[in-house]
Amino acid sequence: MDVVDARVQRILRAAASAPSVFNTQPWQAQVAGRTLTLRADPARQLHHSDPHGREMLISCGAFLFNARTAARRESLTPVVRVLPDPADELLVATMRLEPGPIPNTDELELSVAIARRTTSRVPFDDQPLFTDVLMAIRDxxxxxxxxxxxxxxxxxxxxxxxxxxxxxxxxxxxxxxxxGEELAWTATDADRADGVPAVLLGPEPENDGAPVRRFLSSPGSAQFEQHSTMALLATAGDSPRDWVTAGQALERVLLIATTYFVHASFATTVLENPTTRHDLRRVLSLDAAPQMLMRLGYSAMLPHTPRLPAEEQAGVDGAPPVSPGVRSG
Incomplete structure (x- = not known):
């Protein structure tokens, strides 16, 4: 493997660290020379709760942002083209890797955060984010x-x-x-490389006002904080391109938050139901499309959810990706 190939492999491994709904990892990448082509994987789509693929494309957008960030760590400049291609409805983006300058300090810090970012479903410290942190993640x-x-x-x-x-x-x-869809992807077996293991689901909240998702298989229960910051990520439009934009924005937010030792967990069900999604927009007086609701706060760092090997989700020089061993939905 030459130097460029080694760089691409590192980029793919970093990209695959992206968060995805229920850790479905609904992406496939093909590499031809210096070009990476990213497609959504409909076999990993939550067809009941995400029939239009909104969350699937948000997940793919997070993968794309990690790939961009990892490319800069390799002193490569990612030239990205995002959607659409009428002839290929699963195409998310193409990314051509061009020689670039060495990464600056901010780019390096962001790339290091990829490996440190993790979702935290445990109680946070009972306080909102510091003002400077909130400003940084909004930016x-x-x-x-x-x-x-x-x-x-x-x-x-x-x-x-x-x-x-x-x-x-x-x-x-x-x-x-x-x-059934939730149970297929949560409280998963220890040897699975996707889904969310029971130990990482977090406890059931004992207090009604806790800003945390309740899972059907949550192990145990606990008192959760009342004063952590919640935040809604929104985009101007609500098209597939906007969903990819939301995914890239979400991952930049999460990586910047990680540099401040801030963790996040997500409440996706309210955005999967068309009625409650509409009501959420009304309650917050939004003139934009809500894409992700999350809680942000300070907690201990938890283990990462498992990941499929990068080579199972990537083809090289036109070869199709290897079909992962565990599929659902």
Missing amino acids: AARDEGADLRPIQPSEPARAEVLGLVRRAESLAAEDPAAR
Whole structure:
């Protein structure tokens, strides 16, 4: 393997560290020379809760941002073209790697954060984010063409937001297809390289006002914080291109947050239900499309969710990716 190939392999491994809904890892990459082609993998789409592929493309956007960031660590300049291609509806983006300058300090710091970023579903310290941290992550979202709307503990709308989260989760819990889809991807076996193991689901909240998702298989219970910062990521539009934009913005936000030792967890069910998604937009007086709701705060660093080997999701020089051993949905 020559130097360029080794760089590409490192870029792919970093890209595959991206977060994805239920850790489905719904992406495939093909490498031909210095060009990486990223496609969504419909076999890993949550077809019931994500029928239009919005969350799938957000996940792919996070993969793309990691690939861009990792390329700069390798002193390569990523030249990215994002959607559309009417002849290839699963195409997310192409990224051509050109020789570039050595990375600056900010680029290196961001690339190092890829390996440190992890989702935390445990109780956070009972305090909102520091003002400078919140400003930094809002700037990160704007840098990628999105907006991050904080929902602070003192804000009256917060109680309505939490009510919508609980309503969406209750409706999903009554839906056999939604329950089956969640159970297929959570509390997974120890030898699986995708999904969320039971130990990483986090405990069931004992308090109703906790800004955290409730899973069907949560192990144990605990008192959660009441005063951490919640935030909604939104985009101007709501097309597949906007979903990829949301994914890139989300990952930049998460990596910047990681540099401040801030973790995140996500409430996706409220955005999977069209009614509660609409109501969330109304409650927060948004003139943009809501794409991801999260809580942000300070906690101990937890283990990472498992990842499929990069070579299982990448083809080289036109060869198709190897089909992963575990599929669902």
